[in-house]
Amino acid sequence: MVKGKRKPFDEIKGMIKNHKKVLNVGCGGCVSVCYAGGLKEVAILNDQLKASFTQDGVDIQIDGYTVERQCNQDLLAELDRIVPRYDAMMSMACGAGCQYLAERFPQTPVYPAINTMFIGVDKEVGIFEERCRACGNCVLGYTGGICPVTRCAKGLFNGPCGGTNITSCEVSKDIPCAWYDIYMRLKEIGQLENIMKIKEPMEWQNTTRGTFVQLGYEERFAEKEKKAGFFSRIH
Numbered sequence: 001m002v003k004g005k006r007k008p009f010d011e012i013k014g015m016i017k018n019h020k021k022v023l024n025v026g027c028g029g030c031v032s033v034c035y036a037g038g039l040k041e042v043a044i045l046n047d048q049l050k051a052s053f054t055q056d057g058v059d060i061q062i063d064g065y066t067v068e069r070q071c072n073q074d075l076l077a078e079l080d081r082i083v084p085r086y087d088a089m090m091s092m093a094c095g096a097g098c099q100y101l102a103e104r105f106p107q108t109p110v111y112p113a114i115n116t117m118f119i120g121v122d123k124e125v126g127i128f129e130e131r132c133r134a135c136g137n138c139v140l141g142y143t144g145g146i147c148p149v150t151r152c153a154k155g156l157f158n159g160p161c162g163g164t165n166i167t168s169c170e171v172s173k174d175i176p177c178a179w180y181d182i183y184m185r186l187k188e189i190g191q192l193e194n195i196m197k198i199k200e201p202m203e204w205q206n207t208t209r210g211t212f213v214q215l216g217y218e219e220r221f222a223e224k225e226k227k228a229g230f231f232s233r234i235h
Contacts, residue, residue, distance in 0.1 A: 002094045003120045073104060131147060151176075
């Protein structure tokens with residue numbers, strides 16, 4: 001599922017400061033599940049913005065409305081009668097939902113309140129880990145269901161590299177070698193011959209698998225990290 005994280009408060013405030021009536025549109029899909037842009041998060045952000053603008057002496061109206069999903073034009077239709085009342089909108093959906101919202105209402109500025117992070121899984125409440133980079137050429141069928149793009153620090157389709165340290169990556173001894181895990185998985189399921197199948201290289205950004213923690217869950221993550229460790233880039 002797509003994982004998103006709210007943009008920094010000052011950035012959001014700066015985008016809408018010159019408007020008088022703003023509609024903050026939430027999404028009941030992916031960003032709601034990861035506690036970033038659902039009904040509750042819309043209300044929290046609106047309250048924070050109203051309090052901050054009031055303190056600054058700025059008169060601005062900020063309302064909220066959450067649709068089932070912003071990535072479906074049919075589900076955006078209920079906004080048709082509402083949007084004309086406002087001179088700007090914020091989107092608390094992923095980048096796709098924000099673009100769809102702007103496409104449907106081309107006369108109204110739409111500002112993203114969410115940074116789309118990655119396609120990932122729920123590690124714990126408020127803690128998410130990247131598992132797919134939507135590379136467009138899935139090789140999970142050849143790698144035993146382990147993604148070499150997100151799990152390998154170099155994103156190698158044909159591994160392992162010469163720097164593997166048995167079970168660990170050369171980037172850090174605390175990062176498991178993805179291709180060691182792939183080898184062991186293929187061996188376990190009787191498909192070890194797949195590791196010899198050469199895949200053509202693709203162009204992508206070479207980064208290690210990502211993890212991020214939603215606001216309000218930092219202490220939970222710090223305690224978990226202290227006990228076991230999360231070996232990914234932290235957003």
